[in-house]
Every structure is written in C-alpha cells, then in structure tokens.
Amino acid sequence: MLTEFGKVLIFIFLAIIFVALAFIVNRLIRPARPTREKVLTYECGENPIGSPWIKFNVRFYVVALIFLLFDVEITLLIPWALVYKEYGVYGFIVGFLFLFILMLGMLYEWRKGDLDWVKPEVKPKDLKTVMEEFEKEYGKI
C-alpha cells in the first residue's frame, strides 16, 4: 500500500532522476574543451586567492551548540503544537512551562553575552594626534 510518505519518496526519486538525466544529456551534447581558466574555482571573475579553508570564529561554535539544543526543543514542540488546542488552557500551561524553562536558558545565554558580537570600535582620530603622528614620521612641518 502506498502511504503519503511513499508518494513523497517517489517524488524524491523522480526529482533525482530528472536532475541526473539533465546533467547526463548536457554532458553528452555539449563540447568539452576544458582549459585552466575554465576549470578554476569561480570567484567573481578574479583569480582565486588562498585556500578555501577558513577558520571560523570560535563564537559561532557556541551559537551552533545552542542551536542544537533549541532544535531538540523544536522537535518536542511539534507534538505539542498539534494537540494543544484540544487540551485548552491545560495544553497552553503545559507548553508555557516547557517554553518558560527553556527561556531561562535563553536569558542566561543573553546575559552571558554570547549573543553580542564584539564589533571593532572605530574611533576617529582628532587633528592633534594626526599632526603628532605626521611629525613623528616626517619631521616638523
């Protein structure tokens, strides 16, 4: 018997076959004359500079960890969202308690400053320091 998920599965397989067929047909029809410029990584028309490996800022890691926990929370809220109307006030209170406790975690994160991004402070120099620096470098004006 075909459930609704079975239909989704057929849809997924058809989508994969469709894309794969398009690629295969393209590969067969098009002329293939690769040069160095053609196979380079596309970087807005510039020559690519440096390695594509970049080190992420560590503070993203904390955000990702907390995202994982809130993601688990979301999965527990899916069943709640389906039935809370049937339970009326009781269902509301249950969900509220659940969310309230998790909100404490959110507040802790906020308070600890993990949601704040440190921006480099731009302080415009005043004329005096500019003059001093200039004189240091090039002698008296």
Place this chain on the structure above:
Amino acid sequence: MTLEQITFIILALIGLTSALMLIIQKNPVYSVLLLILHFFALAGFYLLLNAQFIAVLQILVYAGAIMVLFVFVIMLLNLSNEEALKDPFNLRKIIASIFGVVLILQFGVFFFIKAKDDLNVTISPNSIEAGSIKKISEVLFSTYLIPFEVTSFILLVGIIAAIVLAKRKFE
C-alpha cells in the same frame, strides 16, 4: 517482491554506500555531506517502519543541527593537512580491526543461527496509527507529561553547560 521490499533495498543501498564512502573519503567535508545522505536513508528506514515522528526527528536533529556542529568542528580544526594528523603507530588499526571482526561474527551468529526464523517480521496493521505524531502527542501529554516537562530541564542544563564549557575552553 513488494513495493516495501524494493524501497528497503534501494534505501539500504544508498545507506550502505554512503556510509562506506564516508569512511573511505579523504576530504572531511565530503564525509560530512555523505553522512547527511546516510541520515536521510536512515529516516527512510524509520518511515518504512511507520515511525514518522522518529523520521522527522532524524532529519531535523541529526541531518540539521548535529551536521552543523560537525561542519563547525571541521572548519574550526582546519583539517586541510590531514595527512600530518595520521597516527604513526598502527596499534589503533589493529585493535579496530579486531573489534570489527568480532562485530561481524556477532552479526553472523545473530542472522544465521539465532534469528534465522524470526526475520520475517510483519508490521502490525495499526502501526501507522501508532507512529503518527498525533498519537505520540496524545500519549506525551497524558501519561508522559512529567517526563516531557523534565526534558525542558535537561535541555536547560545542556544550554548552560554548553555556554560554560565552551567559554572555558576557548577563552
């Protein structure tokens, strides 16, 4: 062969090939992508067993959040020069292969001796109803209400621990 068996075989092929490729792959980023494919195949298995909620969990939590973590760890470790990290001693490989052989033997015993007659399991007709999210939520909010609320405490502990530990590690 029924449609279910065909789907099972296709999913098993996808899952096994992606798992194998994952291990063979040199580039860790490709490994992560193959792991995502593997998780999707696993979600397909859960759907075949009429466990819809678990399938949704699998995709949301594993293919979503945990993979984000994996990608972050890979990018943080900067593994572009993986060969240098290789263990020069082969002791680890020897131990791993011993365990692997033991595991294969266990599977062999299980499939060919112990569970030879029990493999033809039929799915009970009301399992679709039992695995639906609605059914789970009904049980969750009557019988298992207190565990549900306690889960939020566990998650809270997890959030606080993540913040504290990550801070201590990096700063």
